[in-house]
Amino acid sequence: MSRPVSMLDEARVMSRADAEALAKKVLALSTATETRVIIGSSARGNTRFAVNQVSTAGDNHDLVVAVRSVVGKRVGSASTNRLDDAGLKAVVENAERLARLSPEDAELMPELEPQQYRDSNSYANATAALDPATRAAMVQKITDQARAAGLVSTGYLETRVTAQAIANSKGLFAYNRDTDIALTTTVRTADGQGSGWAGASSNDAGKIDAAALGARAIEKAKRSLGAVAVEPGRYTVVLEPTAVGNLVQLIAGAVSARNADEGRSFFTKAGGGTKIGEKVVDERVTLTADPFDPDTLGAPFTGEGLPTKPVTWIENGVVKNLNYDRYWAKLKGKEPTGAAGGFGGGVLKMSGGTDTLEQLIAGVTRGILVTRFWYIRPVDPRVILFTGLTRDGTFLIENGKVTKAVKNFRFNESPIFMLNNLEAMGRPERVSASESGNAGPAIVVPPIRCRDFSFTSLSDAV
């Protein structure tokens, strides 16, 4: 080991040298035709707060070794967190045993030869160095403000430091370290009649302004009081960046080329084939996934060890690429896409405009301003239709101004329809778009204004 790690150390992850040594040790135990070892080392810190004080905190470490064995054309996988000699031997034997018992895999792709990877800059020392006391101090910047305002704050701060390594029996070795941080807070009025939310995420803890998030959630909680019921229906909406991220990221979940070719995707063309080359949304919309873009830093390799490449899913409204895995690419005579899935997840960036949120609002005669969406679940994969609800800051816009808080709505809508009905966009920013507040891959999206957004019922929930 390059440096000793103990429970009393600050929570850190495996170095490249240690990961390589561990991988070699596992590979040496293999008797299979081909073997891949995936090492996931993570240190997660979290601080949870409720009723304006820290409620729980934890620092968690994990190291999991997963082995994928190919015996002839048969594949088996096993993983363990038992890292002594006996545990490592057992996990290799188990993967090989499963492989021997499996039928031959007609879609088997050989392990990759050694690859060249670009450097990734997704590791930030400021995040890795964030200790429990510093986390508590960040949280206090929210709880102190809320208490002073006579409001009740709850929330969650999570940091994640990960090291991922892949090695195979052909000599491939890939290693990457990554950091992420997310801070979210929900501030409610003591009577439960008002609720406001703010959140942010980054690779770099230095970019998270806890005091500003607290102030924003507090302001929304106050403004959300006295919500009135407005008839559900089709509205022009101004969606804040988090709400846009909540929905636009769903498109990235539907870009499988195989599903499109098989006829079970929005991206299936009528009559067969895919919609590559077809215009599906407003021409101002471009969606990219570039793990080397400083705004959306991610992993330089996929779960198979393929180097990741910048990918444009939609360019000027037209479908430019769908995601081809290695097998489907070979079958269809394409290059594998190498999108940053697997490790670091799917980063995503949407094009934007120059409007401020105020300017977006100023262009609305009668419409709704949405802070974020919640409990978003699929309804119809044929058109990427989802349902869910507005939450923690929903307001009526009349004649270009926010006039009052309104009760929450349920929507049934597709991000595809939404981006077809686009009117204007602001500047993209990174959002915390996961419902659970977990730190995750970068989603960078603008606030937008669009018409005919479909709200189908009212909710009494505050």
Added chain:
Amino acid sequence: MSTSRRDFVRTTSAAAAALALAGRRAEAAERASRLVVPPSPGDPAVNELLAKALDAAKASGAQYADARISLARTQTIFTREKRVGGLNDNETFGIGVRVLVDGAWGFAATSELSADAVTRVARQAAAQAKANKGAGRRPVTLAPAAGGQKGTWRSDAKVDPFTIPIEDKVALLLAANEAALKVPQARFVNSSMFFLKDEKTYANTEGTLVAQTIIRTQPSMNVTAVSKDFKDFQSRQSNDIAPMGRGYEHVTEADLVGNAPKWAAQAVEKLSAKPVEVGRYDLVLHPSHLWLTIHESVAHPTELDRAMGYEANYAGTSFVFPPEKVLGTLKFGSPLMNIRGDRNQPGSLAACGWDDDGVVPDEFDIIKNGIFVDYQTTREQALWLDWYYKKAKRPMRSHGCSYAQTWADVQFQRMPNVSLLPGEKDTSWEDIIAATDKGIAIIGDGSFSIDQQRYNAQFGGQLFYEIKGGKIVGMLKDVAYQMRTPEFWGALDMLGGKKSYQLGGAFNDGKGQPAQSNAVSHGCVPTRHKNINVINTGRQA
């Protein structure tokens, strides 16, 4: 909300690995390897480590402590069409120690199972408890519970799924796929099996020492049909086969091979089903569908921590609030509605002998004749309702709802099985359809979404049938109903009898930050709900 367990493993296995790899402190590594073989319940080595952890916690000032050692194995087999897509065994092994010092909790966990390591973790948990003891905090106190519990408990599993050869499991899934694909237009099929076996020993400073073997099993299948013009595709998930706290016999009884042609034919039939006309209908809900509506609209809002605001930033709060204004008085639904919590129905996912507080769970009424009468509780929470239990002349006790997803996670309040009790009459699914003039019958769960206080929900399903004049007249598609919880349950006017009762459930119910998964069953009978708002979800691109 599903969560990845691996993401949340709270362990110091990085430290363990480093020690083993470096050859530093080889002694510790050797001790760690002493328990690599799955220990049997009551293994003296396990009991000794638990005792060491509790002793260290007490020596560090803990008034109360508990510890759990668990070895959890999972196996996943996934196939599509003629191919095995994944064959995966995972295991995770370690100890979690929770301590209560001066009214504040601390928790720490490690995968290093040596005397030194468990002592260190217990001390770390105590130190954390002391750090968490902020000013003005309401100190944690625990409701009384019987200490000195001893014994073992095992899921109602006749056949341990890990004893069945892999090749038999693979052959069964591939045979089921083949049977499905014989149906013309059934283009794609996935099938899978998932198994868990968690051997967990729990001890606390009140003298309890219990060992449990939890087994869970889920076979499943999904068939997709694609229209000839590539303009439509429809899927049928086999979710009327619920995940269960049973063994391999559940796979055998599920008869995937026998059912596959039916599911495939239903997927194909959905392509030509009539799009639903929006409007109000009487809904006849099959237990394979209704369990999820109960889960979302009844079980979640009656979690006490949620009602008290502890989950506001993620899972949300509850409309069943504040306790003093709703307990014993809130009209939740029609007088036909009786909801009970339990952790003892054979084969149910939440079944256990003792919860993660060391409490023997009881059966308790949550809704009695339509009136809300109790919340789900742990030892910490039961005391919050002391005033109510005194008033109602009932014993104040935890209902045994403490649960942690793995050894590496701190336990908190999770739902037990929350079930709708059968009606007194021997009414069947067919009887309810026959009594319905204009309605829709729904089988299987589908799309689901509910707001953060559990008022407004929308549910889809797998199969929808139009009912006219007491008869099913055809299949519908693009159906979802929207509801407001108290009105929906207030509109309950018919329910099935004992013979129509069955369990549904889920493996991955998410709650908490970091999120943890809970496995839970919901028993229910078919029901009818009058005049519910139905929307058409079909939209053209």
